[in-house]
Amino acid sequence: MGEIIYIAENGENYPQEGEKMKFTKVQGLGNDFVLVNCLEAGNLPEGIDLGQLSVKVCDRHFGIGADGLVLVLPSETADIRMRIFNSDGSEAEMCGNVIRCFAKYVYQRGIVNKEIMEVETLAGLRIPEIIQENGQIIAVRVDMGEPILERSDIPMNGPAGRVVDEPLEVLDETYRVTCVSMGNPHCVIFVPQVDKIPLSKVGPLVESHPVFPRKTNTEFIQVHSRDEVTMRVWERGAAETLACGTGACATVVAGVLNDKTNRKVTVHLAGGDLLIEWADNNHVYMTGPAVDVFEGIYLI
Numbered sequence: 076m077g078e079i080i081y082i083a084e085n086g087e088n089y090p091q092e093g094e095k096m097k098f099t100k101v102q103g104l105g106n107d108f109v110l111v112n113c114l115e116a117g118n119l120p121e122g123i124d125l126g127q128l129s130v131k132v133c134d135r136h137f138g139i140g141a142d143g144l145v146l147v148l149p150s151e152t153a154d155i156r157m158r159i160f161n162s163d164g165s166e167a168e169m170c171g172n173v174i175r176c177f178a179k180y181v182y183q184r185g186i187v188n189k190e191i192m193e194v195e196t197l198a199g200l201r202i203p204e205i206i207q208e209n210g211q212i213i214a215v216r217v218d219m220g221e222p223i224l225e226r227s228d229i230p231m232n233g234p235a236g237r238v239v240d241e242p243l244e245v246l247d248e249t250y251r252v253t254c255v256s257m258g259n260p261h262c263v264i265f266v267p268q269v270d271k272i273p274l275s276k277v278g279p280l281v282e283s284h285p286v287f288p289r290k291t292n293t294e295f296i297q298v299h300s301r302d303e304v305t306m307r308v309w310e311r312g313a314a315e316t317l318a319c320g321t322g323a324c325a326t327v328v329a330g331v332l333n334d335k336t337n338r339k340v341t342v343h344l345a346g347g348d349l350l351i352e353w354a355d356n357n358h359v360y361m362t363g364p365a366v367d368v369f370e371g372i373y374l375i
Contacts, residue, residue: 094120094375098132099180100139100368103172105317105346107368108159109139110173110180112147119146120375126164132373133162139373142313145173147181153193153200155181161312169198169258171320171349175215175365178203183212198258206362216362219321222328222353223256230260232286239332245280253329257359259311260291261325265335269297269307278309294322298335305343317346324359327351 097118099110109132113119129144131137143161150156157177159167174194181187182205190205202218223229224237231238231254238254243262253263262281266272272295281293293309306326308319323342330336331353339352349363 096120096373096375097370098139098373099370100141101145101173101176101180102366102368103175103318103320103346103363104344104349106170106172106319107141108143108145108170108173108176109133109141109373110145110147110176112180112184112186114147114149114186123375125158125160126166128375129160129162130164139371142310142316143167143170143173145177147177147186150195153195154187154189155192156195158197161310162314163312165312166197167259167312169196169201169219169321171217171219171257171322171324171361172318172363173320174201174203174217175320175361175363176367178205178215178217179212179365180367196258201258212365214362215365216360217320219257219324219359219361221357222325222359223258224328224332226254229254229256229291230288231291232288237332239329243281243284243286245277245284248277250281253332254291255325255328257321257324257328259321260287260289261294261322262287262291263294263296263326263329265296265298265329265333267297269295269305272307274307274309274315278315282309282311292319292322292325294319294326296326296330298330301335301337302339303341303343304330304336307345318344318349320349320361320363323349323351324353324361327353328359 133141146158148156204216206214243252290311295307297305308322327340342349352360
C-alpha cells in the first residue's frame with residue numbers, strides 16, 4: 076500500500092528512493108479527485124495497472140482518499156487529454172466536476188495557454204472556459220456537448236425512442252425514470268422529497284439494473300421551481316457523492332423533457348450549486364467552482 080508524503084516548502088520529506096507519483100488533490104463541490112500530470116517524465120511508472128492504482132489511491136483510510144483518479148495526458152486531436160478512473164477501478168467516460176478542476180489545473184500551470192480549450196475525453200471533445208475576475212479564476216464554464224436521448228445510445232435495453240417518464244421496477248417499487256447520456260449514462264427520477272430516498276439501498280440497484288448494459292448513474296430530483304432543483308446522486312463506480320456535474324446536466328435535460336423546469340436552472344447538490352443551461356443550440360453548459368486542495372507525493 077502506498078504512503079502519502081506531503082511536500083514541505085523547503086523540500087523536506089521528499090522521497091529520494093522508490094517509485095513515486097506527484098499528485099494534486101482537487102475538488103469540485105466536494106466531488107474530489109487525485110490528479111496526476113503524466114506529461115512530467117517518469118511521474119507514473121510504465122505498465123502500471125491504472126484500475127488497481129485508482130482503487131488504492133482513492134481509499135479514504137489507506138490511500139489519499141478520492142472519488143476518482145484523473146490523468147493529464149497529451150492529445151493528438153485536442154489541446155489536452157483527460158482520463159478518469161473511478162474509485163472502484165473502472166474507467167469513466169466523463170465527469171463534469173473533474174473537468175472544471177482539470178481545466179483550471181492545466182491553465183494555471185501553463186500546460187494549456189487558452190482560456191477556452193479543447194479537452195479530449197472518452198465521451199468526445201469537451202470545451203471548458205476559464206472565467207476570471209481581477210486576475211483570479213472564479214469559475215469554469217464547460218460546453219458539455221449535446222445530450223444523447225436515443226435509448227440504445229444511452230445505452231439502455233428496450234424499444235427504440237426516448238426514455239421519458241417510463242416505469243422502472245426496483246424491488247417492490249416502481250419509479251418513473253427519464254434517461255439521458257452526457258457521454259455517460261444517467262437515470263433521472265423526480266421525487267417529492269430527496270431526503271426521504273434510501274439512496275444507499277436504491278442507488279446500487281438502479282446502477283446495476285439489467286436494463287442498463289453498462290450500468291448507470293442515478294439522480295433523484297426534487298423540483299422547487301422551474302429555475303431551481305435539489306439533486307442527490309448515486310454515481311456509477313463511486314457510490315453516493317457530494318456532486319455530479321454530468322448528472323446535473325442530465326437533470327436539467329430531463330426537467331425540460333418532462334416540462335418540470337426551464338432550460339436554465341440552479342441545481343443544488345450536497346457540495347454546493349451548479350448553474351446548468353440547455354441552450355438553444357442543443358448544447359448543455361455547466362458553470363461551477365474548481366478548487367486545488369493540496370499537493371503531495373505518493374509512493375507506489
